[in-house]
Amino acid sequence: MIIHILTSNEGKFREISKMLQPLDHEVIKEDIPYPEVQAESLKTVVEHGIEWILENDMRPWMKAPDHGFVIDDSGLFIKALKGFPGVYSKYVFFTIGNTGILRLLEEKKDREAVFRTSLMFHTDGRNHYFEGLCRAHIAYQERGRHGFGYDPVFIPIGSELTFAEMDTAQKNTFSHRGKAMESFLEFLISMATNEG
Ligand code: IMP
Numbered sequence: 001m002i003i004h005i006l007t008s009n010e011g012k013f014r015e016i017s018k019m020l021q022p023l024d025h026e027v028i029k030e031d032i033p034y035p036e037v038q039a040e041s042l043k044t045v046v047e048h049g050i051e052w053i054l055e056n057d058m059r060p061w062m063k064a065p066d067h068g069f070v071i072d073d074s075g076l077f078i079k080a081l082k083g084f085p086g087v088y089s090k091y092v093f094f095t096i097g098n099t100g101i102l103r104l105l106e107e108k109k110d111r112e113a114v115f116r117t118s119l120m121f122h123t124d125g126r127n128h129y130f131e132g133l134c135r136a137h138i139a140y141q142e143r144g145r146h147g148f149g150y151d152p153v154f155i156p157i158g159s160e161l162t163f164a165e166m167d168t169a170q171k172n173t174f175s176h177r178g179k180a181m182e183s184f185l186e187f188l189i190s191m192a193t194n195e196g
């Protein structure tokens with residue numbers, strides 16, 4: 001099948017397409033912007049995203065057989081900041097960035113955090129939902145040059161490296177998006193088995 005990944009984020013596309021590589025699908029990046037509603041859950045954000053796209057920016061292939069599209073919304077939840085930035089992660093990264101997050105955590109010994117991904121796949125007129133999470137500690141300073149967003153300050157449990165010190169394959173083995181993608185891959189495999 002042809003899987004369209006709706007994102008303008010090159011890093012997200014790299015991670016998602018890397019995980020889809022072993023399966024025999026064509027993967028295409030699509031820059032189709034949609035409004036991110038200010039909601040309490042990431043799941044609501046992706047649900048509204050898909051609804052909005054189908055109503056306002058439908059492309060012919062979205063209804064074609066053997067095509068599907070994916071949208072992903074992620075958020076960083078920091079325990080010492082009572083879950084902030086959470087659903088505001090995009091805006092917070094854009095405004096205060098990693099420097100601002102490190103400043104908010106100055107003097108804080110509790111560095112626990114979790115990254116969550118909500119991923120929705122739309123095919124054949126239906127939505128299929130997957131999620132993943134990754135527990136971590138926030139570093140004391142930015143480290144590494146790979147990845148994007150909060151990667152330089154995010155040290156997943158089980159590693160001493162930040163995501164920005166890992167390559168894509170390594171990050172995928174730990175990450176929230178990697179976990180959501182594992183469930184999505186299982187779904188794609190079971191879909192193919194049922195069809196065959
Ligand atoms: P989005 O709304 O899913 O695009 O992501 C919210 C914010 O979190 C954006 O600033 C992204 O750059 C950041 N972000 C999303 N996924 C990741 C990730 O895997 N690592 C680090 N930052 C991320």
